[in-house]
Structures are given as structure tokens and as C-alpha cells.
Amino acid sequence: MYTVLFVVAAYLIGSISFAVVCSRLFGLADPRTYGSKNPGATNVLRSGNKKAAIATLIGDCFKGWFAVWLALQLGPRFGVDDTGIALVAIAVFLGHLWPVFFRFAGGKGVATALGVLLGLNVWLGLATLATWLIIAYAFRYSSLAALVSSVFAPFFYVLLFGVDPLLLAVVAMSLLLVYRHAKNIGNLINGKESRLGSKK
Template sequence: MTTLFLIIAAYLIGSISFAVVVSKFYGLADPRTYGSGNPGATNVLRSGNKGAAIWTLIGDAFKGWLAVFLVDHFQQQLGLGAQADQAIALVAVAVFVGHLWPVFFKFVGGKGVATALGVLLALNVWLGLATLATWLVVAYAFRYSSLAALIASVFAPFYYGLLFGAEPQLAAVLAMSGLLVWRHAKNIANLIAGKESRIGGKAKKKA
């Protein structure tokens, strides 16, 4: 019962769409109405407001980190015992799924890159930093946020396995990576067709 409560709580935390909340605070258009239509930091950046994009990134990453950190840090008080690793893995996936399909925003969410990063940092800081470094290198080299996210998501499970082996959280990392790739299906098609928007590109009203 405790694990089920934690899963629900993590999903609700993940359902807070900082792209929408921050945009409203800054008086910007709803990020679901322009550019890629994705409520995430990259699309908010297309509004031209770098501050809003940065706060969106921080908020989305923080909620992923917070959900996993709290369960990990208070696992004894929560009485998780031998089930702690499994509970942490389920919470990691739940907060990520909350971002993808947020109950507070009609289940229209982002692609989960920042939230996944927050989860990885909470699981292990070196895992998160290695994945972030991969994203930064690819993004700097090619200027495509989607390509950077795809490559980083493929490498994340590899990094986890290299650091810790086949632990329960590896399944969670694999699940998030698979969902990230799936959510970027349109971006993959655009990359192949040469139509993908580069980082910092101007926003266009969503058709």
C-alpha cells in the first residue's frame, strides 16, 4: 500500500507542467500553441524568453529529482525495507510518466528530457552528469535538442549498467529511455527529412 501511495504521489508531482506554469507567470503564450507544441524548455526558448526557458528546465528537472530523492532518503521511515529498490524504480517511472501525461493539463505533456535528467541525478549524481554531458556535447556539436536527447537516452542505460550492473533501477532507466525515444518519433522523422528545428530557432504558431 505504501508503494502504491508513493507511485500516485510521484505521478502527481510529475504532472506539474512547469512550461505552462512558468509561461503563464511570464505572460507568454501557452507553449502548446506554438513551435513544436511541446510543453518543455526547448519550446519555451522559442518564445524568445531565455529566463522562462531556464526556469522551465529547472522546474521539470527538480520535480524528477525530488520524487526519487524523497523516497530514497526516507526509505527507512517509510518502512520500505527490502522493497526499497523496487519502490524507487517505480517512483522514478511514475514521476516521468506524470510529465508525459499530466492529469492537471488534460494529459498533454512534454517529452520528459529534463524530468528524466532529474531522476537520473537522484538515482546517482555521476549517472546524471554523464548523461547530461552526453546531451551537451551532441547539442553543442549539432544544435539539435532532439538529437541530443535521443543519443543521451540511449547512453543512459549503458552508463547505469557500467556503474551498477543489472539492479532494479536499470529497468526504470530502460523504460524512461524507451519512452523518450518513442516520444521523439516525430523529431526522428524531421531529422531524417532535414526539417528539424535547431536550438534557439524562432517560434512558429502551431498549425
């Protein structure tokens, strides 16, 4: 019963779209109406407002971290085991992808996934972030960096902790990230993908 409550709470936390919220606060157009139409930090950056993009990135990352941190801190008191924590991690990520507050039209989940990984273990999150930064710097494609990072994240987890129930969350997020980037994969293959920092 308590596991269900934690999972539902995580989904609702994940459903807060900081791309939309921050764009409104900064007086910008809805990120779902320009560029890739994806409510995420990369698309908000296309507005030309770096502060709004940074705020979006921090917010989306924070909610992933916060949901997992909350479950890790309070869950054991209510009998929430590692499987329950894994479900919480997946739930907050699903909330970002399909947010109930925004008609289930969410982002691709890169920042939120990073927050989840940092919540599970800071070294896991930092290793994945380092992978993203290296690929993004080398090729200037946010989507390519996200795809490579999503593939490496489960391997980082296994190297650090072996195989356990929490690996389920990492693998699930990785598969969903690849799924959400299907269009980007096609654009990368066809040479039509937008580079980091390109305007709307």
C-alpha cells in the first residue's frame, strides 16, 4: 500500500513540466510550439534565453532526484524495498514523459533521468553526465549525447553495484529514452538534426 502511494507521488512530481513553467515565468513562448516542440531544456535554449533553459534543466533534474531521495529516506520506514524504489524511479520518469498536468505531452526525459541516477547514487549520475558532456562537446548534438549516455548508464550501474532490483529502473529509463528519441535518430541518420544552441 505504501509503495503505491510513493509511486503515485513520484509520478505527480514528475508531471511538473519545468520547461512550460519556466517559459511562462520568463515570458517566453510555449516550448511545445517551436523548434522540436519538445518541452525540455534543449528546446527552451532555442528561444535564445539561456537562463530559462538552465532553470528548466535544474528543475527537471531536481524533480527526478527529489522523488528518489524522498523514497530512499522515508520508504524504509514504511516497508518500501529496493523494488519499490525502482518503481518510484520509473514513475517520476514516466511523469515527465507523460505528465498528467499537461495532457500527457511531456519531454524526452534526459534531465529527469540524470536526476534519478544522481538520486540512486551520485557516482552513477556523474559518470553518466560525464558521458553526455563528452559526446555533446565532441559532436554538438544533444540527442546523440543522450542516446550514448542512456546506453552506458546500465553498464555503469552494473560495474558499480552489480545486478539488483534498482538496475530495472536504469534499464527501463534507458529503453524509454531511446524510444523517445526515435525521431532524433532518424534526423541524425539523415543529417537533419539540430545542433546545440541553434535558434528556433
